[in-house]
Amino acid sequence: xxxxxxxxxxxxxxxxxxxxxxxxxxxxxxxxxxxxxxxxxxxxxxxxxxxxxxxxxxxxxxxxxxxxxxxxxxxxxxxxxxxxxxxxxxxxxxxxxxxxxxxxxxxxxxxxxxxxxxxxxxxxxxxxxxxxxxxxxxxxxxxxxxxxxxxxxxxxxxxxxxxxxxxxxxxxxxxxxxxxxxxxxxxxxxxxxxxxxxxxxxxxxxxxxxxxxxxxxxxxxxxxxxxxxxxxxxxxxxxxxxxxxxxxxxxxxxxxxxxxxxxxxxxxxxxxxxxxxxxxxxxxxxxxxxxxxxxxxxxxxxxxxxxxxxxxxxxxxxxxxxxxxxxxxxxxxxxxxxxxxxxxxxxxxxxx
Numbered sequence: 001x002x003x004x005x006x007x008x009x010x011x012x013x014x015x016x017x018x019x020x021x022x023x024x025x026x027x028x029x030x031x032x033x034x035x036x037x038x039x040x041x042x043x044x045x046x047x048x049x050x051x052x053x054x055x056x057x058x059x060x061x062x063x064x065x066x067x068x069x070x071x072x073x074x075x076x077x078x079x080x081x082x083x084x085x086x087x088x089x090x091x092x093x094x095x096x097x098x099x100x101x102x103x104x105x106x107x108x109x110x111x112x113x114x115x116x117x118x119x120x121x122x123x124x125x126x127x128x129x130x131x132x133x134x135x136x137x138x139x140x141x142x143x144x145x146x147x148x149x150x151x152x153x154x155x156x157x158x159x160x161x162x163x164x165x166x167x168x169x170x171x172x173x174x175x176x177x178x179x180x181x182x183x184x185x186x187x188x189x190x191x192x193x194x195x196x197x198x199x200x201x202x203x204x205x206x207x208x209x210x211x212x213x214x215x216x217x218x219x220x221x222x223x224x225x226x227x228x229x230x231x232x233x234x235x236x237x238x239x240x241x242x243x244x245x246x247x248x249x250x251x252x253x254x255x256x257x258x259x260x261x262x263x264x265x266x267x268x269x270x271x272x273x274x275x276x277x278x279x280x281x282x283x284x285x286x287x288x289x290x291x292x293x294x295x296x297x298x299x300x301x302x303x304x305x306x307x308x309x310x311x312x313x314x315x316x317x318x319x320x321x322x323x324x325x326x327x328x329x330x331x332x333x334x335x336x337x338x339x340x341x342x343x344x345x346x347x348x349x350x351x352x
Contacts, residue, residue: 059306086341143160208297
């Protein structure tokens with residue numbers, strides 16, 4: 001997208017999540033730090049928080065958690081601005097949450113590897129308490145069967161925050177689809193199984209096409225050959241016909257894992273090799289041709305591996321998928337019983 005479509009907002013955005021559709025991390029808003037601030041957050045379902053950190057570790061080296069009076073937020077893009085993780089934790093669903101500051105927000109920037117080393121030992125029934133004392137910049141992490149009962153600094157992880165001068169702000173145009181109207185909703189275990197299957201067959205990457213009520217995922221094999229195709233939701237024959245071209249009819253018909261064979265032609269156009277160029281640094285492609293009415297995005301294999309970890313964020317969970325022409329793909333999933341994560345993935349032609 002052109003730079004004119006990206007807004008570098010210098011102030012806090014509080015009007016919901018549907019305003020985040022194009023992102024760029026060069027805009028920052030000023031934050032004030034209260035030396036006397038303190039907070040305590042107790043996660044009853046600490047195992048899913050552990051898994052959240054495992055996923056963030058696959059895409060972010062550092063990130064800023066913003067502890068506030070009404071919620072806890074985390075919003076961070078990768079170093080190439082190709083994937084944005086937007087996490088919201090509902091404090092009313094925590095076992096305990098206390099926040100004391102003259103300001104409504106307190107940013108804590110952390111090295112994700114350090115946070116990971118302090119949460120990897122959490123077991124399935126474990127609890128986690130994250131807290132900060134007044135006049136003490138250290139973030140403390142206590143893991144135990146009853147984290148709310150820990151009032152002493154024993155067996156506690158000490159995490160030193162990174163220096164922070166401002167918060168990256170990511171503001172974007174709106175999607176035409178509301179969050180209650182995704183292209184499709186998929187069980188997380190099936191979503192993850194599909195992604196894992198593409199890494200097992202040594203694809204260079206995948207293409208995801210978005211239809212009114214469904215998506216297709218196609219593996220890209222060496223030599224510009226389409227590999228396995230999987231379908232989720234409902235895709236009509238008319239929608240499939242909008243995607244194929246005359247040249248496709250000369251290629252073998254691939255088998256669809258979830259829905260049989262496609263008559264006459266494969267669903268998707270042959271994917272050029274250069275659509276997956278620079279896959280080592282997660283550069284994505286979202287450049288459909290002018291004759292292709294179906295929006296799509298190409299994802300390199302290294303990012304597929306990271307997205308596999310989303311399955312662990314909740315038991316028997318779902319993921320909602322949103323794909324619109326010229327906008328990043330959005331995934332919406334839930335974190336245990338207390339939070340949500342919105343993952344935005346955009347193409348290389350949108351990276352300025």
